[in-house]
Amino acid sequence: MKRFKGSGLVLIVLLILAAQAVQAAPVKITYWQYFYQSKVDLMNDLIKQFEAQNPDIKVEQVTFPYESYNQKVATSIPVGEGPDVINLYGGWLPMYVKAGYIQPLPQAQFTDSYMKASYFPFVLDAVNFGGKLYSAPTAVRSLALIWNKKLFKEAGLDPEKPPRTLDELADYARKLSKYDGQGNLIQAGLAMQPNGQGHSWLRDVLFRQFGGAPYDATGRKVAYDSAQGVAALQWYMDRIMKDKVGYPNFLTDDVTAFKAQKAAMTIDGSFRIGTFKALSDLEWGVAELPSNKGVQSNFASFWTHAIVSGVKGKQLDASVKFLKFITSPEAMEQWLARVGELPANPKIAQAHKDDPLTSVFMKGLSYAHSTIFVDEAGQRTLFVDMIDEINLKGTKVADALRQTAAKEQKLIDDFWAK
Amino acid sequence: MTLAKKRAMTAYLFLAVPLVFFIGVRFGPMLYAMLRSLTDWSLLRKTNQFIGLSNFKAVLGDPVFLKALANTLKYAIVGAPIVIALSLGIALLLNRIARARGFFRLIYILPYITPIVAVSWVWRWMYQTPPLGILNAIFSALGLPAMEFLLSPNQALYSIVAVNIWVELGYCTTVFLAGIQTIPMDCIEAARIDGASSRQILFGIVLPLLMPITLFLMIMQGIQFLRIFTPVYNMSAQAMGGPLDSTKSAALYIYQEAFTKFELGRASAASLVLFAIIMAVTLAQLKLFDKKANGEVES
Numbered sequence: 197m198k199r200f201k202g203s204g205l206v207l208i209v210l211l212i213l214a215a216q217a218v219q220a221a222p223v224k225i226t227y228w229q230y231f232y233q234s235k236v237d238l239m240n241d242l243i244k245q246f247e248a249q250n251p252d253i254k255v256e257q258v259t260f261p262y263e264s265y266n267q268k269v270a271t272s273i274p275v276g277e278g279p280d281v282i283n284l285y286g287g288w289l290p291m292y293v294k295a296g297y298i299q300p301l302p303q304a305q306f307t308d309s310y311m312k313a314s315y316f317p318f319v320l321d322a323v324n325f326g327g328k329l330y331s332a333p334t335a336v337r338s339l340a341l342i343w344n345k346k347l348f349k350e351a352g353l354d355p356e357k358p359p360r361t362l363d364e365l366a367d368y369a370r371k372l373s374k375y376d377g378q379g380n381l382i383q384a385g386l387a388m389q390p391n392g393q394g395h396s397w398l399r400d401v402l403f404r405q406f407g408g409a410p411y412d413a414t415g416r417k418v419a420y421d422s423a424q425g426v427a428a429l430q431w432y433m434d435r436i437m438k439d440k441v442g443y444p445n446f447l448t449d450d451v452t453a454f455k456a457q458k459a460a461m462t463i464d465g466s467f468r469i470g471t472f473k474a475l476s477d478l479e480w481g482v483a484e485l486p487s488n489k490g491v492q493s494n495f496a497s498f499w500t501h502a503i504v505s506g507v508k509g510k511q512l513d514a515s516v517k518f519l520k521f522i523t524s525p526e527a528m529e530q531w532l533a534r535v536g537e538l539p540a541n542p543k544i545a546q547a548h549k550d551d552p553l554t555s556v557f558m559k560g561l562s563y564a565h566s567t568i569f570v571d572e573a574g575q576r577t578l579f580v581d582m583i584d585e586i587n588l589k590g591t592k593v594a595d596a597l598r599q600t601a602a603k604e605q606k607l608i609d610d611f612w613a614k
Numbered sequence: 615m616t617l618a619k620k621r622a623m624t625a626y627l628f629l630a631v632p633l634v635f636f637i638g639v640r641f642g643p644m645l646y647a648m649l650r651s652l653t654d655w656s657l658l659r660k661t662n663q664f665i666g667l668s669n670f671k672a673v674l675g676d677p678v679f680l681k682a683l684a685n686t687l688k689y690a691i692v693g694a695p696i697v698i699a700l701s702l703g704i705a706l707l708l709n710r711i712a713r714a715r716g717f718f719r720l721i722y723i724l725p726y727i728t729p730i731v732a733v734s735w736v737w738r739w740m741y742q743t744p745p746l747g748i749l750n751a752i753f754s755a756l757g758l759p760a761m762e763f764l765l766s767p768n769q770a771l772y773s774i775v776a777v778n779i780w781v782e783l784g785y786c787t788t789v790f791l792a793g794i795q796t797i798p799m800d801c802i803e804a805a806r807i808d809g810a811s812s813r814q815i816l817f818g819i820v821l822p823l824l825m826p827i828t829l830f831l832m833i834m835q836g837i838q839f840l841r842i843f844t845p846v847y848n849m850s851a852q853a854m855g856g857p858l859d860s861t862k863s864a865a866l867y868i869y870q871e872a873f874t875k876f877e878l879g880r881a882s883a884a885s886l887v888l889f890a891i892i893m894a895v896t897l898a899q900l901k902l903f904d905k906k907a908n909g910e911v912e913s
Contacts, residue, residue, distance in 0.1 A: 263853060267873040270657040295658040380744040380760045391852055445765055445851050447746055448739075458745065573874055577854060584857045588767050 222254045223514040228269075229283035229499075231259040234470040238534045239522075246521045253514045273297045273504055280507045280515045286322050286333070286498045287569035290611070293325045298502040300328040305516050314523075314541050318496055318566045332523045333500035335537030337465040338560035339393055339401070341365075341486060342472070345479040347372060347383070347460040358461075358483035362405065362431065365461070365486045369441035372460035385441035387450035387462040388432075393495075394450070395579035397463050397485075400495035400565045402428040405488035415568050416608055421601035426594045433586050433593055444583065465497070466557040469536025482556045496564035498540060570611035578604050644889075651882035658876050669883035673871075679884060681859050682867040683891070685771060689863060690839040690895070693775045693782075697835055698828065700779070701786030706820075708787065709794045719788070726784035734848035737777045738764065741849075764849055767860035774845050774861055781845075782838060786831050793827040794820065829903040833896055840892050841865050864888045 227243070229235060236259055243255045258279065260268045266288065272278040274297075284292055292298050301311075311320060311329055316336060323331045345355035351372045359365040369385030376382050388394060399410045399420075408424030411417060420428075436443050446453055451468070453459035455475060463485065472480055485494055501522060503515050521527065528539035532548065538557055539545040545561070548554040569575050582600040585591040615623070651669050655662045673679045708718055725733060740748050741763035750760045763773045797820060805815050843865040847853045855862025855870075868888065872881035 264873075270873075270876050274657060291658065296660060376744055376754065378754060378759060380750075380754070382745040443765075446743070448742065449851075571875075580854075581856070581858055584767075588765075588857055 222252050223510045224254045224256065225280040225511055225514045225518060226256045226258060227281045227283070227518070228258050228260070228279040230262045230265040232262075232467075234535045238530060242522055242527055242530065246518060249521070250514075250517060253517065255518055269297060270295070276506060278504050280504055280511055281501055281519055282504055283499055283501050284331070285572060286319075286500055286566070287572035289323060289325070289330060289500070290568065290570050292502070293330055294611075296505055298330055299505045299507070300330055301332060301503065301519075302512070302516055305520065306332065316496075316540060316542050316561070318564070319498060319500075319540055322498075322566060322568055323500065331500040331502035332519060333498040333540045334523050334527055335531045335535065336496055336498040336540045336561065337467050337537050338494045338496050338557045338564050339397060339463055339465055339485055340556050340560055341461060341483045342454065342464055342468070343461045343481055343483065344454070344457060344459075345481055347457065351460070355479075356481070358481060359486050360483075362486050362488040366431075366435060366439065366441075369435060369461060370439050373439075373441045375440075381440060381443070381446065382458070384443075384446050384453055384459040385439075385461065386435060387446070387453050387459040388436050388442035389444055389446075389450035389462075390580045390583045391444070391576065392450045393464050394444075395576050396495040396497070396567070398428065398432055398579060400567055401485055401493040402432060402488075404493040404565070405491045406431070407491075410565075410567060416612060418601045418605045418608070421598050425597055425601075429582075429586075429597050430593050433583070436583070436587055443587065444580070466554075467535060467537050469553060470534065473536070482553050484556055484559055492563050494560035494564035496561055496566045498537075570608055574607055575604060578607070647882040647885060650879055651886055653879050655879035655882070656877050662879070665879075669880045670887070673880055673884045673887065678859055678862070679864070679867055679887075682855070682862045682864045683887075685860070685862055686840055686842070686864040686888070686891075688771060689775055689778075689842050690836055692772070693778055693839040693842075694832065694835040696775075697779045697782045697786055698831055701783050701831075702790050702824070702828070704783070704787045705790035705794055706816075708791055719791070722787045723784035725781045728781075730781065730844045731848055733777065733781060734845045737773075738849045741773055764861075765857060767858045770850070770857060770861045774842075774849055775839075777849070778839065778842060778845055782835060786835065789827060789831060790824065793824050797823050825903070829899070832903060833899050836895055836899060837892055840888070840895065843869065864891075 227239070229239065236257070239257055243257060246255060247253065269278065269282070269284075269292075274295075278297075282298065284298075306329060308329075311332070315332075319333060319336060320329070323329050323333075341358055343358050348355040353368060353371060359368045365386065372383070372385035373381060374383035390398070403410045403420045403425055406424045406428035408422050408428060409419045412419050419425075435441050442459065447456060447458050450459060450462050450464070451471070454462045454464075455472070455478070457478065469482075472478055485492070501519055503512070503519060507515055523540070525539075525541065525544050528541060528544050531537055532539055532554065536553075538554065538561065539548075545554075545558055549558055578600050582596045585596045585599075586593055652664055652666060653662045654665045654668075704722060708715060708722075711718070739746065742750065743762060743765060744750050744754060744760050747763070749763070753760060762769055764770045801819055801823075802815055805819055810818065842863045846855055846861050846863050846866050847869075850856050850861050853866075855866045864884065865888065868881050868884045871877050871884060
C-alpha cells in the first residue's frame with residue numbers, strides 16, 4: 197500500500213510537470229512586412245519587448261521586397277501559408293478585404309469606442325468595410341516640402357525661409373535649378389517624380405488647391421476632369437516642360453536625387469525623415485506644403501496591421517495581443533522616434549506638437565485628405581503615364597486628363613462591380 | 615532478357631527521368647494553363663468558372679497587349695539578326711588570330727556569364743541623363759547633345775536591345791567559333807590550290823558549311839528575344855516596361871497580369887498567344903533556312 201501511494205505521488209508530479217510543459221510550449225505567430233530598414237529594425241525591437249512581456253508567445257518577423265510583397269501575399273494566404281499578422285498599405289485594404297485575405301478585428305478587444313478613442317477619423321473611414329473594422333495602424337503619414345539648406349545658400353536664398361505658396365515654390369525652383377553648357381539639367385530645383393509621392397501631391401493636393409477635387413463625396417466617381425483639374429495639371433507640367441526645374445526619373449528618382457544633393461526641394465512623406473536623418477552631410481528642413489490662394493491641402497496615408505483570415509484559437513489570441521502591443525502608445529512613440537511616422541492616435545501625436553519636424557507633418561494632417569485606392573498600383577500608373585504622355589508625346593493637357601479620368605473611372609467601376 | 619534488351623531497358627530508364635521532369639514541370643503546367651485560360655481564374659476571387667474564349671478576346675482587345683506584342687517582335691527582328699551577324703564576324707576574326715585568342719574569347723563571353731540583373735542595372739546607370747550617366751558624359755565631352763536613352767519612348771527599346779545583343783554576343787561567338795573549327799582544312803586548302811580567293815572561300819565554303827549552326831542560333835536567339843523579360847524588368851522605372859509601355863514585352867505583360875493584377879486566367883491566355891507566336895516564328899525559320907542550308911550544301 198505504501199509503495200502504491202509512492203508511485204501515485206510520482207505520477208501526480210509527472211502529470212503536473214507535463215501540464216506545465218504543455219503550457220510552456222510557446223505559441224508561435226508570424227508577422228509579415230515589406231522591407232524598409234528603419235521599420236524592420238524597430239519591429240525586431242518591439243518583438244523583443246513583446247516576448248519579454250509574453251513569454252508564452254514567440255513572434256517571427258518575415259520581410260519581402262516592396263515590389264513582390266503583394267505577389268507573396270496573393271500566393272501564400274489563399275493556401276494557408278501566410279502569416280498571422282500582416283502589415284499592408286492602407287490603399288490595399290479594399291483589395292485585401294475583397295479577396296478575403298484578412299479578417300475583421302475581434303469586436304471584444306477592438307471595440308468601437310476603443311477604436312474611436314485611439315485613431316484619427318480618416319483612419320477609421322479607411323479601415324471600415326460594411327460596418328466592420330479590418331485593421332489597426334501604428335502610424336500615419338502626411339506630406340511636406342523638404343528642402344536642402346546648403347543649396348538654398350548657394351542660390352542666394354535664405355536657407356531658413358522655404359516657399360509658402362505655389363508661386364513662390366515655382367520661383368524658388370527656377371532659382372535653384374542648374375544646367376550644364378548644353379542646357380541639360382544637372383541640379384533639379386524641385387524633384388518632379390509622379391511615381392513616388394508626386395501623384396498624390398497632384399491628386400489630393402494640387403487638384404484641390406486649384407478649386408477642384410479628385411473624386412466626388414462617395415470616392416467612387418472621378419471628378420478631376422474639370423477646368424480646375426486642367427489648371428492644376430497645367431501648373432504641374434509647366435514646372436517640367438516650361439521651367440525645366442525637374443523631370444520624372446531625374447537621377448533615377450526623387451529620393452536618390454535629394455540624397456545626392458542634386459535636387460534642392462522635394463515633396464515627400466514623414467516616413468522619409470528617418471532616411472534623411474541618417475545622412476550626416478545633408479542639411480535639410482521640413483515645411484508645410486505650399487498653399488495656393490490660401491487653400492491648403494495634404495495627403496494622409498498609412499501602413500496598417502491586420503489579422504489574416506483563418507487564424508483562430510490560440511494563434512488568434514496571440515495575434516490579438518501582438519496587434520494590441522504594436523499599436524500601443526509606447527509602440528507609437530518608438531515608431532515616431534525611429535521611423536519618423538506620426539502616431540495614429542491624435543492624442544499621442546498632440547504631445548509632440550512642439551517638435552519642429554513632427555509639428556509640420558501634424559499640421560499637414562489636420563487638413564489632409566485620403567484617397568481610398570481600389571488598385572493603388574494601377575491608379576498610380578495612370579497618373580505616371582498621363583504626365584509622360586504630355587511630357588514625352590506632346591499630348592494636350594486637357595486631352596490627357598480626360599483620357600486618364602475615363603480610364604481611372606473604369607478601373608474603379610470594375611473593382612466595385614465584381 | 616537478352617543483354618541487348620537489358621541495355622535498352624537501362625537506357626529507357628535513364629531517359630524516363632528527364633521525361634518525368636518534362637511532363638511535371640513543362641507539359642503539365644502548359645496543359646493546365648490551357649485549361650485555365652478558359653476560366654476567370656484570379657487570386658482575388660474565391661471561386662472561378664468557365665468563361666470560354668473571353669480571356670483571349672480581352673487580351674487581344676487590350677491595346678497594351680497589342681503594343682507589348684509589337685514591341686516583342688521589334689526586339690526579335692532588330693536583335694536576333696544583329697547578334698548573329700556581329701557574332702559571325704567576331705568569330706571569323708577570332709579564328710584568324712593566333713595570339714591572345716583565349717583572352718579575346720574570355721572578353722566576349724564575360725557579359726554572357728554575368729548575371730543579367732547586374733548587367734541591366736549597370737547599363738541603366740550608364741544610360742542615365744546628365745549629370746549621372748557615363749555615356750552622356752562622353753557625349754558631352756565630345757560636344758554632342760545628351761541622349762535620353764531609357765527615358766525616351768523612341769529610344770528606350772533600342773537601348774535595351776543593345777544591351778541584350780552585347781550579352782548574347784559571347785554565346786553566339788563561341789558557338790560559331792566551334793563551328794568554324796569543324797570545317798575541314800583540306801577543303802579550304804584544295805580550294806586555295808584551285809585558285810579561289812579568300813572571299814570565294816568565305817562565301818563558297820565557310821558560310822554554307824556554317825548554315826546549320828546559323829539556323830540553330832537564329833532559332834535560339836529568335837526565341838531568346840521573343841521571351842525577353844529580365845532586362846526590361848530591371849531597366850524600366852518601377853519595372854513597368856515604360857516609358858508609356860514603349861519597352862513592355864509580352865513576357866512582362868504576362869507577368870504583370872499574373873502577379874500584380876493577379877488575373878491568372880488572362881495571363882494564361884496571353885501566354886498561349888505568345889507561345890503560338892514563338893511556335894509560328896520558329897517553324898517559319900526552320901522551313902526557310904533548313905531548305906537553304908541543305909540545298910546549298912548539297913549543290
